[in-house]
Amino acid sequence: MDSRTDLAIETSGLVKVFGETRAVDGVDLAVRAGSVHGFLGPNGAGKTTTIRMLATLLRPSAGQARVFGHDVVREADTVRGRVSLTGQFASVDDDLSGAENLVMLARLLGHPRARARSRAEELLAAFDLTEAAGRPAKKYSGGMRRRLDIAASIIVPPDLLFLDEPTAGLDPHSRNHVWDIVRAIVAAGTTVLLTTQRLDEADELADQIAVIDRGKIIADGTAAELKASVGSSAVHVRLADPGRRPDAVRALGETLGVAVHTGSDPATLTAGVPVDTGSDGGERVARALAELARSGVALIDYTFGPPSLDEVFLALTGHRADDAVATGEEDAA
């Protein structure tokens, strides 16, 4: 470990400009070594660009970035020796089999041939891929591919792992499995920067969460702090008659005592329900829904649960997460 700093990542005023677009616009980030830092934001918010700069794939237009105290531009090769990428940042080779992928990468990391083979076998077994070892990676299922991808990133366990949406598109069972794997990797001493679009995933894994929007960090704190700024839970309501929405906004607003947001769909409403008042959120929501029924506003559907990334965004920025996509970035490619 480097004695110069106990920070795995440290950026100040990091900027990346693509033509007219400021994809990353002054990001200050500090990630403690040994922790899991969640990095939340919609597509096009600047997540990928920031990580590509930290992994030495892109040169910053301005500002500074250090990984374990090493400058990502001047000491790029040292940084490369300590980080590993996954997901859309760096996939596996589709045309090669799982085993061939792992042996190739082990060789590129400096393992002698025999050790590269034994290391590949070890990892295939550990990730439940021994049976599929000889099949080309492009024939793998989503979950298998994800596991191969993570296995490839820990052939030499890195000091810093960029983990990109590790559970996107997975069923709950595979998702829990991947979460367990991530926890084991962290327990073995790797710092993780986890990008995700899901607050519950960040909540589950991350010690600290940074939220990025339009190239800027708009919030950085623990999951609890982040939720407190949003309301711990959210109630979503879909009305049978969109024409009754003003009545519903009034009824919900009065009972819950919070601002009610109207969705882009004319029949929907959303409200954050804070916990710090001491009352049970669920009980207050039940009262609010009863109040709606009393006013004769018919509902098609309602849900009550933890705030989604969308609600975090709405609370932090005043605009919906998907609006940010319009700013555009190479992320989409």
Next chain:
Amino acid sequence: MSQSTPTTTTLNGGGADRPSVDEALRAALDAGPRPPRPGAVAASLTFCRRALLKVRHDPQQLFDAIAFPVMVTLVFTFLFGGAIAGSTHDYVQFLLPGIVVLTVVMISMSTGVALNTDISKGVNDRFRSMSIWRPSVLVGELLSDTVRYLMASTVAVLLGLALGFRPHGGFVGVVAALALIQVFAFSLAWVWTALGLVVHQPQTIMTLSGLGVFPLLFCSNIFVSTRSMPGWLQAVVNVNPVTRTVTAVRGLMSGSVTATQIGTAFLAYAVLIVVFGSLTVRLYNKER
């Protein structure tokens, strides 16, 4: 009341078919000391092996290396042979060394397209984020193409022998000529890879390579001796690396090669590698 998001508690029965995180994973994470960074040669050979594995998974890639030399040798020998040299038998003695060179030139063109497609894949970002000698990706890829060049040139020579080609340099001369052709093709391929990195559409790369390859092939001594050309054209033709190669290959196959012929050929290859190799590496290192 319905929950919008599944809670994080373990699903009932979910643990039955797969343990959460088993000992194998924990053991795999304890990987021992980090190995030293691989050298440039080891990394290049690993990438060469990667490309060869792809050929093994999809052998159809080799089709052009077999079909192309057959077609070219037959067409040029029978169509032009009589007209240029009086008889196909006489012409094949002159033409065959040139045809072998022409074959690998044409085949090497696809290297640019292949590289262009390959580096747009996600796995290349992984390579670029690793602590390895950066050009090894390219060097390995080009080294693996030697297999295609070797197949194509061998097919062309064997067909030539069947058509009456009789090399006076004997077996050793032919093998030495084939070896020289591999070095030439490896050097020339950097031109196509540089082009493949500048141009982004595979279709455009093919068109541009096609435009470039015709003067390269026809302003050379593949089909006719330079003696019949006007002086200014001879000057152009003589600096063409294709001409240098064909001259050396003819010399080796006929057993009359001179040190100058070999020397100037290698000089041309050195220039190609230094100019287009460094250009390719620069373009490859540019961020995407």
